[in-house]
Amino acid sequence: MxxxxxxxxxxxxxxxxxxxxxxxxxxxxxxxxxxxxxxxxxxxxxxxxxxxxxxxxxxxxxxxxxxxxxxxxxxxxxxxxxxxxxxxxxxxxxxxxxxxxxxxxxxxxxxxxxxxxxxxxxxxxxxxxxxxxxxxxxxxxxxxxxxxxxxxxxxxxxxxxxxxxxxxxxxxxxxxxxxxxxxxxxxxxxxxxxxxxxxxxxxxxxVNTTVSVHSYTGRTPGGTGNKGFRLVATSEFYPTGEGWIALGANNQPQVETLLRVLGHPELITDPRFASHQARVDHYAEVRAWLTEALSHWRAADLEAALAAARVPVAMLREVGEIAQHPHIAERGTLHSVELPGWDRELAVVGAGFATEPQPMAAVxxxxxxxxxxxxxxxxxxxxxxxxxxxxxxx
CATH class of the missing domain: 3.40.50.10540 (Crotonobetainyl-coa:carnitine coa-transferase; domain 1)
Incomplete structure (x- = not known):
């Protein structure tokens, strides 16, 4: 039912x-x-x-x-x-x-x-x-x-x-x-x-969180521009030697793991990386260092390495790439519907959450x-x- x-x-x-x-x-x-x-x-x-x-x-x-x-x-x-x-x-x-x-x-x-x-x-x-x-x-x-x-x-x-x-x-x-x-x-x-x-x-x-912060402080978090709440350079998009990567090292253990994977464990004690506030204060320096360090990686290799180390990460993909990913297929996220007057069926996204699949009639x-x-x-x-x-x- x-x-x-x-x-x-x-x-x-x-x-x-x-x-x-x-x-x-x-x-x-x-x-x-x-x-x-x-x-x-x-x-x-x-x-x-x-x-x-x-x-x-x-x-x-x-x-x-x-x-x-x-x-x-x-x-x-x-x-x-x-x-x-x-x-x-x-x-x-x-x-x-x-x-x-x-x-x-x-x-x-x-x-x-x-x-x-x-x-x-x-x-x-x-x-x-x-x-x-x-x-x-x-x-x-x-x-x-x-x-x-x-x-x-x-x-x-x-x-x-x-x-x-x-x-x-x-x-x-x-x-x-x-x-x-x-x-x-x-x-x-x-x-x-x-x-x-x-x-x-x-x-x-x-933008509820932004509204609330502004109502309390009078400031828009991150100011105007696409940083928004991404106040630390270890949680942003970067070009690599091949492709783009989204880093998600938000807390201290994740940042330390990121530095180890990148081959620079000595920076764990560097004052610029020592805390969230330090990374906010040294945003430009940390971003510049990461930009150079990541230029020596392929996005696919870095995604695999960081994911294995349990640091949130993702290559930047086209919609068509993720739609064909085995993960999406196994979850049943997409299903096909008849498209009258066209040459083949159409893939559409289902409810967006795991539920009993609903057979879908034609468009x-x-x-x-x-x-x-x-x-x-x-x-x-x-x-x-x-x-x-x-x-x-x-």
């Missing part, structure tokens, strides 16, 4: 954050009905440079596999009426429109709660449902900029955005946690609730499940044909 077997979710979300939340629900066994506009669907369907089905991009597929796609035009009264039928039978509704959009469709949380008091509604926005910034739109890099993350990640060329949608994804995971907490309360009280999730809040949660073609889902609502073939003729469904 999967943890969320029997849970019925209506997904009005698009792009990354909301679909990441509902992707996690699918991974745990929920039935997710993804409501999309006819003809165009979720805009993320179009993010493709690789050929194949034009409305089934690989980025879209990675977070929407296993969902059921229903094409409904919510700009029509008939489309909204169908959505109400879905909502009335749902346990969860996930949406990521700007505040007020659903209200204008007559789908405010108060209206939904009146018709389905047990429903948990999750709203994901850039800045939340209330506050001076609530009406603003946001993308991942906007949240990185607003939250201070871009400045924390600054390099020689200035502030840098992290090279993947980390805030979008983390917002989706936080939404899942909030949703599951609300479901637990719902199961105890019989009453659902409205979960308000904001990308800015999620970004600040990621949904836009509107592929419209007739099947509407039939479960008692809308027969003749009525569906009429709705399709009117443009209410696709």
């Amino acid at each position: 999967n943890a969320l077997d029997g849970l019925y979710v209506v997904d009005l979300s698009h792009a990354i954050a909301g679909p990441t939340c509902t992707n996690m629900l699918v991974e745990l066994g929920a039935t997710v009905v993804k409501v999309e506009p006819p003809r165009v669907g979720d805009g993320f369907r179009h993010y493709t440079e690789h050929g194949g089905e034009p409305l089934l991009s690989i980025p879209f597929a990675s977070i929407n596999a296993g969902k059921r796609s229903v094409a409904i035009d919510l700009k029509t009264p008939a489309g909204v009426a169908i959505l109400w039928q879905l909502i009335e039978r749902a346990d969860v509704l996930v949406e990521n429109f700007r505040p007020g959009v659903l209200d204008r469709l007559g789908l405010s949380y108060a209206a939904i709660q009146a018709r389905n008091p047990r429903l948990v509604m999750v709203s994901i926005t850039g800045f939340g449902q209330a506050g001076p910034l609530a009406d603003r739109g946001a993308y991942d890099h906007i949240a990185q900029a607003m939250s201070g993350i871009a400045l924390l990640n600054a390099g020689p060329d200035g502030p840098q955005k992290i090279g993947m949608p980390i805030i979008d994804s983390f917002t989706g995971y936080l939404a899942t946690i909030g949703l599951l907490a609300a479901l637990r309360r719902r199961d105890a009280t019989g009453v659902g609730e409205h979960v308000d999730v904001a990308m800015l809040d999620a970004a600040l949660k990621l 949904p073609v836009l509107g592929a499940d419209t007739d099947a889902v509407l039939a479960t609502l008692g809308i027969d073939a003749e009525a569906r044909a009429q709705l399709r003729a009117e443009g209410a469904i696709g």
Whole structure:
């Protein structure tokens, strides 16, 4: 049995954050009905440079596999009426429109709660449902900029955005946690609730330690720039003679082991390496010494030597390298899903933690499940044909 077997979710979300939340629900066994506009669907369907089905991009597929796609035009009264039928039978509704959009469709949380008091509604926005910034739109890099993350990640060329949608994804995971907490309360009280999730809040949660240190000291740890909390040179990235390495010698025993592996045990008593504070105070000198010392190693050899000595370490790898690593294969981190209109199956990351594997259905073609889902609502073939003729469904 999967943890969320029997849970019925209506997904009005698009792009990354909301679909990441509902992707996690699918991974745990929920039935997710993804409501999309006819003809165009979720805009993320179009993010493709690789050929194949034009409305089934690989980025879209990675977070929407296993969902059921229903094409409904919510700009029509008939489309909204169908959505109400879905909502009335749902346990969860996930949406990521700007505040007020659903209200204008007559789908405010108060209206939904009146018709389905047990429903948990999750709203994901850039800045939340209330506050001076609530009406603003946001993308991942906007949240990185607003939250201070871009400045924390600054390099020689200035502030840098992290090279993947980390805030979008983390917002989706936080939404899942909030949703599951609300479901637990719902199961105890019989009453659902409205979960308000904001990308800015999620970004600040990621830099929680930095926020707390600043609130107490008035300083940003590490200042502005990509050192951040990496205040010691023995815990940073370095070029080697071949490849890059990430050192993780954070405490004194690890530093002493690092020096032994590098062939310089005499430096264990060197004042520059004698304590955490000494390594902070002599950061530039220690980094310069390590840069020279590591230039005589291959990253692969150093990784093997330090790992054997139980010092945290990693070669810097491309995503494709780690995805094909035997460790990932043994853990079952990736699984394959059918990608209609493409030439082969697609590897996607599972739940991200060890759990009973959930067989994953194909990535949904836009509107592929419209007739099947509407039939479960008692809308027969003749009525569906009429709705399709009117443009209410696709």
